Amino acid sequence: xxxxxxxRAAGFSDxxxxxxxxxxxxxxxxxxxxxxxxxxxxxxxxRTRLLQAGPAALLDHELLEMVLFLALPRRDTKPIARxxxxxxxDFPGAVSAPAQELREVEGLGEAGVAAIKTVxxxxxxxxVAGAGRRDLTQLSNWPALLDYLHAAMARExxxxxxxxxxxxxxxxxxxxxxxxxxxNHTPVYPREVVKRALELRATALILVHNxxxxxxxxxxxxxxxxxxxxxxxxxxxxxxxxxxxxxLGRHLSFRAxxxx
Numbered sequence: 001x002x003x004x005x006x007x008r009a010a011g012f013s014d015x016x017x018x019x020x021x022x023x024x025x026x027x028x029x030x031x032x033x034x035x036x037x038x039x040x041x042x043x044x045x046x047r048t049r050l051l052q053a054g055p056a057a058l059l060d061h062e063l064l065e066m067v068l069f070l071a072l073p074r075r076d077t078k079p080i081a082r083x084x085x086x087x088x089x090d091f092p093g094a095v096s097a098p099a100q101e102l103r104e105v106e107g108l109g110e111a112g113v114a115a116i117k118t119v120x121x122x123x124x125x126x127x128v129a130g131a132g133r134r135d136l137t138q139l140s141n142w143p144a145l146l147d148y149l150h151a152a153m154a155r156e157x158x159x160x161x162x163x164x165x166x167x168x169x170x171x172x173x174x175x176x177x178x179x180x181x182x183x184n185h186t187p188v189y190p191r192e193v194v195k196r197a198l199e200l201r202a203t204a205l206i207l208v209h210n211x212x213x214x215x216x217x218x219x220x221x222x223x224x225x226x227x228x229x230x231x232x233x234x235x236x237x238x239x240x241x242x243x244x245x246x247x248l249g250r251h252l253s254f255r256a257x258x259x260x
């Protein structure tokens with residue numbers, strides 16, 4: 001009774017006190033104390049290296065471990081990180097892997113998959129940050145845009161067709177996936193593209209799709225589809241600035257190639 005009264009006087013409720021043993025709290029190592037051993041010591045050393053030396057100080061498997069620490073606090077994440085690299089090759093490959101394939105990695109689970117896809121989402125959000133305030137038709141902004149598109153699409157294993165919708169000042173209104181297809185074909189409907197542009201009150205478009213083969217050379221179907229979208233857009237006063245095909249580490253601009 002005296003202990004309970006003392007806890008209440010210190011600002012703790014009995015209910016909160018009952019929960020305290022179930023909550024894991026990291027214990028700080030006092031200055032001069034011996035370093036923590038085992039898994040907790042390993043995690044502490046990696047956190048210190050990340051915060052003091054920056055992300056470049058961590059290898060791919062270590063960076064994956066750091067991501068998984070947050071989602072799997074009671075698991076040894078090193079074997080999972082190694083399994084991810086063995087299957088997907090490197091950190092970018094693991095982060096951009098389809099969720100369904102990530103679920104097949106033993107020990108990862110839904111929490112681990114969500115953590116990895118959150119990293120991907122954050123990376124893409126950072127790479128396109130500020131695009132809504134910039135004129136995307138200006139040459140100085142194309143490198144940043146292409147970096148974003150490479151990150152978002154170059155490792156996709158199926159074709160993906162996206163449209164960047166722009167306003168009257170060529171600032172980004174929306175970047176939307178309009179269609180997904182097989183390894184070499186994506187159904188695209190020009191009317192749907194133009195309809196969406198009208199809904200967003202966009203006045204210009206940039207079309208983007210990827211070639212999973214890695215070769216960005218346009219097919220006859222790509223050229224015909226681009227022509228159809230341009231005709232539909234022109235009829236409503238919407239400009240088609242470009243169509244960019246993304247390959248693995250390569251890209252092709254229809255406008256630069258004289259195809260638009």
